[in-house]
Amino acid sequence: MRSDSSIATLHELLQIAFDYDFGDLWRHQVRFEGIQSIHEKKIYPVCIGGACASPPEDCGGPEAYMEQMDHHRWNPPLDELQLVAETVGRVLDSQGHERIRDVLGDPDAFEEAVERLAAYRRFRPDHFDRRKVNRRLKPPKPRNIA
16 A cells, blocks of 8 residues: 555556456456566566466356356266276176177266266366466467468
8 A cells, every 4th residue: 555645656557457258247357466587598478376277268257157166066977987987897897708898888878977077177177277378378489481
């Protein structure tokens, strides 16, 4: 907080809010937190940290995303996990004496269960990948136009 209302600090000047996707009402706040020394071999801009994953595009806005996160946390795909475990158990119990297709049971149900488990694993709202952000921040490599 500044004592003189006519003088703004760099920290105060570098706080911005912007709306992204006016249809879903996403409001973002970006704030300046400090200056670090420049390293000659680093490519800028660079992300030095963050928290949580960004919501997927067109997920319906902040409230819909919060519902999706709650559903993810409190409703793991236990039925699918059980189906896959039982199927793998049957395959192992057969010891190669039966055709996989016969042991597998309903292949469509198995495939759907595996896809749901993979989708559940991919959705990681609490995960932040600084390296992934920095790969996206890198400028594109120049292309040779011949």
